[in-house]
Amino acid sequence: MDFAQTATYSPAYTLVPTYECFNRCSYCNFRTDPGKSPWLSLADAESKLRSLQHQGVIEILILSGEVHPQSDRRSLWFQRLYELCALAVSLGFLPHTNAGPLSVAEMSRLKTVNVSMGLMVEQVTPSLLQTVHRHAPSKRPERRLQQLAQAGELQIPFTTGLLLGLGETEADRCETLEAIAQIHQRWRHIQEVILQPYSPGLTETWASAAFSPAQLLETIVVARRILPTDITLQMPPNLVSRSQLLTCLEAGASDLGGIGPRDEVNPDYPHPIEAELANSLALAGWTLVPRLPIYPQYDHWLSPELRGAVDRWRERLGRER
Ligand SMILES: O=c1nc2n(C[C@H](O)[C@H](O)[C@H](O)CO)c3cc(O)ccc3cc-2c(=O)[nH]1
Numbered sequence: 001m002d003f004a005q006t007a008t009y010s011p012a013y014t015l016v017p018t019y020e021c022f023n024r025c026s027y028c029n030f031r032t033d034p035g036k037s038p039w040l041s042l043a044d045a046e047s048k049l050r051s052l053q054h055q056g057v058i059e060i061l062i063l064s065g066e067v068h069p070q071s072d073r074r075s076l077w078f079q080r081l082y083e084l085c086a087l088a089v090s091l092g093f094l095p096h097t098n099a100g101p102l103s104v105a106e107m108s109r110l111k112t113v114n115v116s117m118g119l120m121v122e123q124v125t126p127s128l129l130q131t132v133h134r135h136a137p138s139k140r141p142e143r144r145l146q147q148l149a150q151a152g153e154l155q156i157p158f159t160t161g162l163l164l165g166l167g168e169t170e171a172d173r174c175e176t177l178e179a180i181a182q183i184h185q186r187w188r189h190i191q192e193v194i195l196q197p198y199s200p201g202l203t204e205t206w207a208s209a210a211f212s213p214a215q216l217l218e219t220i221v222v223a224r225r226i227l228p229t230d231i232t233l234q235m236p237p238n239l240v241s242r243s244q245l246l247t248c249l250e251a252g253a254s255d256l257g258g259i260g261p262r263d264e265v266n267p268d269y270p271h272p273i274e275a276e277l278a279n280s281l282a283l284a285g286w287t288l289v290p291r292l293p294i295y296p297q298y299d300h301w302l303s304p305e306l307r308g309a310v311d312r313w314r315e316r317l318g319r320e321r
């Protein structure tokens with residue numbers, strides 16, 4: 001079908017350096033207390049990554065709990081993140097790290113081993129610091145927005161997004177979207193904005209109601225209006241029903257994000273199998289197309305080594321089509 005519309009996704013696998021986190025977001029089903037989760041060893045990561053070679057996986061998402069910036073364990077934690085990324089690069093994968101707010105020095109070091117990075121703004125609403133983010137100092141809105149600016153300054157292609165249903169109003173969501181649009185205007189480095197509906201899980205302390213599908217649709221429409229057209233809207237396919245997903249695509253979401261064996265953030269919501277997803281989208285006239293974790297307009301920001309790896313993947317994807 002030549003007239004078919006396309007939805008993209010990133011064939012991905014998630015490595016978790018550690019689940020320990022000094023923040024306690026009350027909606028989190030991922031974290032453990034500091035010192036309570038072993039760190040992923042390079043040996044374990046290597047055997048996992050080797051088993052994923054030639055399986056179609058392109059992106060390695062490095063998703064981590066956070067060690068406090070002032071902790072004397074911070075530099076060891078950071079070193080492990082760096083080494084995991086370097087290992088993934090050496091095995092031919094393309095890393096994307098989301099490990100919470102980073103210093104300028106940390107972010108610029110990770111730029112050498114990541115093709116893009118990410119951090120959700122969540123919501124800029126200050127009152128959330130009294131509720132779901134009461135014990136989460138790294139969720140201060142100005143800290144998060146500053147990370148977006150820092151990424152722009154360093155020429156790092158970036159993924160950010162909104163977590164929806166935290167107790168914010170529609171006006172709050174618009175404000176968050178406008179803040180992202182404004183930062184993007186200066187550096188044009190935001191490749192995608194994730195609209196992530198809060199989804200209750202089994203291990204969090206909050207357990208509120210899931211963000212409603214009707215509001216999600218409305219949010220996509222508003223986001224498409226506020227954000228410039230060079231920013232892609234991403235919708236996780238495991239957090240909405242299949243018919244809702246199609247409505248979201250019609251409304252302007254066009255990317256389904258990283259798809260892999262396990263959603264580490266929402267482990268109670270398994271990702272669909274790619275073939276099954278592709279088939280059901282095809283029935284509705286949508287073609288599911290794999291993409292890299294970096295969009296082509298940013299390739300020239302990469303170091304020569306990463307550029308080579310990206311060029312090889314682009315060639316490979318091109319040949320398969
Ligand atoms: O499977 C998931 N992937 C998540 N990803 C991965 C994301 O879908 C892909 O890494 C990007 O689309 C790569 O381009 C995130 C990436 C970010 O930068 C920020 C937040 C997320 C959140 C999730 C998530 O909850 N689950």
Ligand SMILES: C[C@H]1O[C@@H](n2cnc3c(N)ncnc32)[C@H](O)[C@@H]1O
Pocket residue numbers: 027028029098119120122162163196197198199200201204265266
């Ligand atoms: C990595 C990202 O995952 C999101 N996140 C954390 N917990 C949940 C949940 N219960 N439901 C949906 N998204 C969540 C946050 O937006 C975080 O930044």
Ligand code: MET
Pocket residue numbers: 021028030063064065066098099100101119120265
């Ligand atoms: C499960 S969240 C993982 C990333 C980081 N801790 C953040 O919240 O931004």
Ligand code: SF4
Pocket residue numbers: 021022023024025028029030031064065066100136138
């Ligand atoms: S959402 Fe991220 S920052 Fe918040 S507790 Fe979970 S791991 Fe930590």
